């Protein structure tokens with residue numbers, strides 16, 4: 181598969197997997213212990229929107245934005261070793277893991293699924309496909325997120341608790357990764373957004 | 385879209401949505417209160433297997449089988465009324481919602497996502513596509529599940545807490561349903577299975 185085809189990951193992809201609590205800095209802010217293993221959830225592909233499309237906040241929802249590096253899978257993999265994981269990556273995107281706070285609070289406290297809080301339509305805005313050449317070291321990438329021009333979030337992926345190869349290997353022991361699948365790698369922070377806000381992201 | 389295309393729902397589908405605690409009889413067994421709203425989670429499409437293919441239990445997992453009626457979506461829908469919901473259904477399948485009990489216990493008690501416990505590879509065995517003609521009333525269908533020839537589970541979909549149109553309408557207020565998506569409607573019971581067991585299902 182070439183980069184050209186991977187550019188259509190939003191159209192062809194069947195899974196959006198997402199890691200949570202994956203930045204060391206965030207552990208300190210949330211005051212939670214070091215996780216023993218990754219926490220991974222699914223967002224449906226109907227939550228994808230692309231640059232310039234509007235996030236639609238469902239009636240009655242309060243939402244946070246979470247800026248995340250997305251990893252686009254190029255080659256099918258199952259039960260793979262961390263050392264081979266990067267061979268299965270075709271490129272990247274920058275994503276927002278939009279999160280409905282009330283729904284997540286209820287789900288977490290009652291032990292219920294995260295689907296509605298994380299998977300409502302438009303809850304996964306993504307950038308264009310970014311080739312591997314453009315991001316030589318995905319485990320050392322600076323991310324910024326501005327809301328209405330004001331910096332709200334900043335982080336560097338070198339702060340990951342679980343690196344990209346580790347996450348891919350971990351998931352692949354349970355779930356096959358397929359071409360066009362996306363893995364969101366967690367957020368360094370979050371902030372509330374309201375109707376009419378404009379979110380801008382930068383990576384370097 | 386014709387039935388002929390819907391027969392390939394396993395190949396083309398992007399979402400498996402699943403309701404939990406949706407049989408009145410099960411509420412009594414579990415001794416839990418009447419739910420105010422449906423509980424819906426996602427299984428990845430990589431969990432699909434078809435008749436005759438083997439369920440592979442990940443190392444160290446204990447699993448239950450749950451027999452469920454699956455609804456195959458034919459027409460895209462968003463924000464639809466319960467009264468229109470059945471127009472978007474193209475047919476059915478019989479499915480097993482294979483569930484890793486330890487992983488689900490941990491997820492429920494810690495408020496974590498259900499993905500690994502519900503979404504491991506082979507966790508969604510499905511029958512062939514069943515046309516609407518073959519199931520004239522999906523809200524009055526008898527289901528049986530045998531393990532090694534012994535009846536382990538029995539139920540009738542007239543015992544649903546939330547009917548199929550209600551579930552479709554509910555989900556569609558948050559998440560767009562697309563052609564080939566499958567909605568599992570919950571199980572009337574469950575039983576443990578171990579390597580080498582043979583699971584057989586019947587509906588009438």
Ligand SMILES: [Mg+2]
Nearest residue numbers: 293294497498
């Ligand atoms: Mg989930």
Ligand SMILES: [Mg+2]
Nearest residue numbers: 246277366367
């Ligand atoms: Mg996130």
Ligand SMILES: [Mg+2]
Nearest residue numbers: 450481570571
């Ligand atoms: Mg179930």
